[in-house]
Amino acid sequence: MAEPTSAPTGYRLVLPSDWVQIPLRTGEAEQVARDIVTEAFARVPADVPRDKLTPLRLELERRLLAAVADARRAEALELYLPMRLSGEVNLGASIIVSETRLPTRSDESGTTGAISDPAEVAAQLMSRDGGSNIDLSSGEVDGALAVRRERVVPAAPDRGVEMDSRRVDYFVSVPGDPGRWFVAAFSTIGAGSPRDDLADALVEWFDALMTTFRWSWK
Known part of the structure; x- marks a missing residue:
């Protein structure tokens, strides 16, 4: 294609x-x-x-x-x-859609370019979150490079977040615009625990939902 x-x-x-x-x-x-x-x-x-x-x-x-x-x-x-x-x-569940741009890097000649290799993208995401208790994988979503990140985020009562949550993020590279990434961020508290059966089922549902993702040009 x-x-x-x-x-x-x-x-x-x-x-x-x-x-x-x-x-x-x-x-x-x-x-x-x-x-x-x-x-x-x-x-x-x-x-x-x-x-x-x-x-x-x-x-x-x-x-x-x-x-x-x-x-x-x-x-x-x-x-x-x-x-x-x-x-x-x-x-107890939500999906937030946003966009981001990952940092560029320079080669030996000083030429800068967007990070597009899945391993480099994963490394960037790991470095952002400290690399602990994070599940990362790469693949494609509607033909575009994608990185999936899953983790449990602790409660933060000082910011109004009373319970731990299970987070699954899909970072999808935008075709025709190097360095620009679409982000679909799913969050759930399950039935009260981010690792309970309901949380597991909802994460599976979100993964299935992302197989329906399609770009549009109009």
């Missing part, structure tokens, strides 16, 4: 219908989050007392807006969250 002459303008993922996307590249993310809450509670049966729904709705909106704020601080492009049919958002 011929190498693309221009970088893709987007991507596609085949997500289940109970996951919602919140775009972060515009100033409308907060309104999208509020619309998600409104739509969710519109499906609640009319015989449910309103005085019971109001505190739930306010808490749901608070949690969604907090997730949006966290993703914005990480300079993410999109945030994906699972929405249960009952209208409750399960913030």
